Amino acid sequence: MxxxxxxxxxxxxxxxxxxxxxxxxxxxxxxxxxxxxxxxxxxxxxxxxxxxxxxxxxxxxxxxxxxxxxxxxxxxxxxxxxxxxxxxxxxxxxxxxxKGAGEVVSGRGYKEYRLGDYSGWLQNRVSSEKNWNKIRSCLQDSKVCKSLIDDGSSGAPVPVNEFYNRHLSAIQSGCCKPADSCGFTYVSPTSWTKTNTTAATNPDCNAWNNDQNILCYNCQSCKAGLLDNIKxxxxxxxxxxxxxxxxxxxxxxxxxxxxxxxxxxxxxxxxx
Known part of the structure; x- marks a missing residue:
């Protein structure tokens, strides 16, 4: 048996x-x-x-x-x-x-993310240009930033106050908009006017571009947002x-x- x-x-x-x-x-x-x-x-x-x-x-x-x-x-x-x-x-x-967590921004519904807050091992995974180029391509293909515009009613731009109160995902906050410290003027969720008050201490401010294929995909905050999602x-x-x-x-x-x-x-x- x-x-x-x-x-x-x-x-x-x-x-x-x-x-x-x-x-x-x-x-x-x-x-x-x-x-x-x-x-x-x-x-x-x-x-x-x-x-x-x-x-x-x-x-x-x-x-x-x-x-x-x-x-x-x-x-x-x-x-x-x-x-x-x-x-x-x-x-x-x-x-x-x-290690690592989003930073609460006063008067905002979303958090912002800094690459240095995460473990060194995770940082090394996105620091490689070869690795990040592949990851960035995937983020662009996913149209994660385009969804911010599509959420607007009747195709009209989302009002600035409504946008600031949104609960964005870590990737949307890090890759689809400039950091609040840059002091840019809001036009739409993925379009901002650069001002003379750009914070020189934050390299992401110079990396921002209104081109929908660039935005903040080259920013440190974008890498940090991805790491927070992975975490x-x-x-x-x-x-x-x-x-x-x-x-x-x-x-x-x-x-x-x-x-x-x-x-x-x-x-x-x-x-x-």
Missing amino acids: VRFSNNLVGILNFITFLLSIPILIGGVWLSRQGTSECERFLDKPVIALGVFLMIVSLAGLIGACCRVTWLLWVYLLVMFLLIVLLFCFTIFAFVVTN SDWKKVAVLNVVFLVFLIIVYSIGCCAFRNNREDNSWKRYP
Whole structure:
């Protein structure tokens, strides 16, 4: 009789195998249908994840249900390494997202962001010109700034007071408008008139351009806004990782029981 732990490992890995199929199909779809580099950015990682889950789940399924001990051993080894890597990544994610937050601006509904407030590791990711050119291209393709104009009623410019009271996202605040310290005159959410009172201490003031393809995409505040968005997403991922870690540890423990069952059965067959 197949023992309970072997059955449970088999069922869990069968479910994982089924989940790997749409993941793999999604990665292939991204690689073929993506019209820009940004849309194809995740195709290879998604395909790799789908193939990885498919192979590992097959190893666990066959190893547990067909009593192939060496396959189950490989499955447990991969699971152990995955648990260690996920644990390290979770700790790392909490550490690098510990610093940095938006600065409240008096009389404004939005916050402003400074690159120096974030961890050095995150700053280095956006300081590279090569990396930032790709990121900037993706931000432009997403039309995140154009949405500020589209929100206006009847196509008329958004009144200045209404704009100042808006709750902008970190990326919109950092990339789509100049810093309040620049003292520019408001025309529309993405159009501002430069004045002679430009704050020389803030390099973002000189980087601002009313061209819809430039705006503040080259500003330090834009990089900071992106990092704040990443920080928020990573914190959510880190919390989910903790839950996933607990699940993996439970599955690993059940797998160890199934591995022990296989060894005992093999020993019984070898020495009747």
